[in-house]
Amino acid sequence: MKILQNYINGQWVDSNSTETANVVNPATQEVLARVPYGSETRKDIDLAVNAAQQAYLEWKNVPVLKRIQPLFKLKQLLEENRDEISRLITLECGKTLAESNGEIQRAIENVEVACGTPMLMQSEFLENVATGIDEFMIRQPLGVTACIAPFNFPAMISFWFLPYAIATGNAMIVKPSEKVPLTMMKIFELLSQLDLPKGVINMVHGGKASVDGLLEHPLVKSISFVGSTPVARYIYATGTANGKRVQAQGGAKNPVVILPDADIEMTSQIITDSVYGCAGQRCLAASVVITVEDNGKIKESLYEAAKARSVGYGLNAGIDMGPVISPESKSRIEHLVDKGVAEGANVLLDGRNKKISGFEQGNFISPTILENISLSGELIKTEIFGPVMSLLHMKTVDEAIAFINSGVYGNMACLFTNSGSNARKFRNEVMAGNVGINIGIAAPMAQFPFSGWKDSFFGDLHGQGKHAIEFFTQTKIVVERWPKEWARKF
Structure with missing residues (x-):
């Protein structure tokens, strides 16, 4: 060798x-x-x-x-x-x-x-x-x-x-x-x-x-x-x-906030790409998705978009998501999902223990969605670094901003809306180094610094x-x- x-x-x-x-x-x-x-x-x-x-x-x-x-x-x-x-x-x-x-x-x-x-x-x-x-x-x-x-x-x-x-x-x-x-x-x-x-x-x-x-x-x-x-x-x-x-x-625990006036189809596709792109192994992957006010339609759309993603060997055509880096990472991520369930979360989409035909030994985890994870638990504070979406519901944009600012991380925060005033409020008040408005991955172009705040x-x-x-x-x-x-x- x-x-x-x-x-x-x-x-x-x-x-x-x-x-x-x-x-x-x-x-x-x-x-x-x-x-x-x-x-x-x-x-x-x-x-x-x-x-x-x-x-x-x-x-x-x-x-x-x-x-x-x-x-x-x-x-x-x-x-x-x-x-x-x-x-x-x-x-x-x-x-x-x-x-x-x-x-x-x-x-x-x-x-x-x-x-x-x-x-x-x-x-x-x-x-x-x-x-x-x-x-x-x-x-x-x-x-x-x-x-x-x-x-x-x-x-x-x-x-x-x-x-x-x-x-x-x-x-x-x-x-x-x-x-x-x-x-x-x-x-x-x-x-x-x-x-x-x-x-x-x-x-x-x-x-x-x-x-x-x-x-x-x-x-x-x-x-x-x-x-x-x-x-x-x-x-x-x-x-x-x-x-x-x-x-x-x-590290990061990147939040994404969805307001009721956001375009559902566009928003769900962009967020799904953000959460599950590179199997969630990127510092700007969306991790916590926060819906404000009515969340029924967007939740259903996110579920269908995540479920439709094709998981497999990255060299093969038609694959949307590959494996995580190691067996240890796979075990850690699945353990964190178990931890979230133990803390009261509902598994909306379960990607644990999945096998890909022809690649049974691979480190594959399918898209996973946890709903209503505990705000006082361990998982809400932990960087999962895997293909797991945590779905929360809050009543107002102010509540969402306050929740984001209470966290120890400050890498990225994104907002989906058609309201210019809410967008301006969000980008002004949220404590994150990279902010996206109707963008799922606020990755700076090379002309700009790759910012980051707090931890x-x-x-x-x-x-x-x-x-x-x-x-x-x-x-x-x-x-x-x-x-x-x-x-x-x-």
């Missing part, structure tokens, strides 16, 4: 670790590869960081207009290899080919925005802050930066960070999730074709040992992370304690757009005076 290599200093190299973990197709349980996974991966981190530091010292002085040139070729390479990358995402992550293709598109869009770094990196100048004295601010790169990526988007998440980091003059180390490393292996094959100095981009496999190596290494200046809230909190606390700049995206984000500057430019640069203020008599001496 193939053991995956690291990419360090422009070369594919074996890991120092002899311990490995299986990379498994979640639909078939086929072992696709073996990935380094042990304490010795910290030695790999040291090698990558030292190579990145040397490369940074050269790369930071390359004019920004030249630094972005490789990104134009990268965009082309990603487009030319879209089908192969999409297939790899589906093989190791489980999502459908259409979902994988959409993920690649989002990655490409971030490369496009990063190509605008010569404009985005510009700063301020003020002449005569005092007589004969000028003051200005410039942006300079941090140094060695690192991305710790999650399993649910094997390609896209790293591109919230990587193109911006190198365009602004940094070196970057990517640590892909050990569950889905094959996609990033292919992407680094493409990155190796770019005209970049050796060491500017590096990839190291591993688990917690690799993560801790990055968090504790004195030459690593920033950490970018996306994952669960407990791990995000650990990343943020450990990284900042070691003097690093950290952006750590955490959904730890840090100050988010991924994507101008926030990424600011995160990967540090400001320097220059105050200068050139008296005429000094000028005559030279």
Whole structure:
């Protein structure tokens, strides 16, 4: 079985670790590869960081207009290899080919925005802050930066960070999730074709040992992370304690509010796509659906839309939803459904213990709907991260907003309505970093930061757009005076 290599200093190299973990197709349980996974991966981190530091010292002085040139070729390479990358995402992550293709598109869009770094990196100048004295601010790169990526988007998440980091003059180390490393292996094959100095981009496999190596290494200046809230909190606390700049995206419990004037057919289809897309394994998946006032028709429509979704192997045609990532995830999700039932919820649609013909060993859960879950129970506070819709009923939009704002998460909140005044009230008052109006997944385009509030984000500057430019640069203020008599001496 193939053991995956690291990419360090422009070369594919074996890991120092002899311990490995299986990379498994979640639909078939086929072992696709073996990935380094042990304490010795910290030695790999040291090698990558030292190579990145040397490369940074050269790369930071390359004019920004030249630094972005490789990104134009990268965009082309990603487009030319879209089908192969999409297939790899589906093989190791489980999502459908259409979902994988959409993920690649989002990655490409971030490369496009990063190509605008010569404009985005510009700063301020003020002449005569005092007589004969000028003051200005410039942006300079941090140094060695690192991305710790999650399993649910094997390609896209790293591109919230990587193109911006190198365009602004940094070196970057990517640590892909050990569950889905094959996609990033292919992407680094493409990155190796770019005209970049050796060491500017590096990839190291591993688990917690690799993560801790990055968090504790004195030459690593920033950490970018996306994952669960407990791990995000650990990343943020450990990284900042070691003097690093950290952006750590955490979990979510995304609410969607449906007002009586919403278009039922459109709303039910959009919400169903939001809840069950990628088998619910995305940080912007709708989780809690709140109907306001009369809910009979919308409940029936949501039930029929969820029931109609086709579940199966993501490489097959006509499939709407694939498996969850692992047997452990499947067991955890089904346990949480059991917990909700024990707390008094009604199972409107039950997707537990489902078997897909020809893929009986796969980690499949069909669309599930729980109605009237307890507001004081555990499930209402827990990120399920699976294809489960929790359906609640409330009397007013004010009650719904108050309920949303009482939660610990603040990643996304959406409203479906035809009322402009209610939409304005919602977007103004709801405490969430990404807000959707008649949108089921309020995913920011690459030009905008991927926001997040409360326990959904730890840090100050988010991924994507101008926030990424600011995160990967540090400001320097220059105050200068050139008296005429000094000028005559030279």
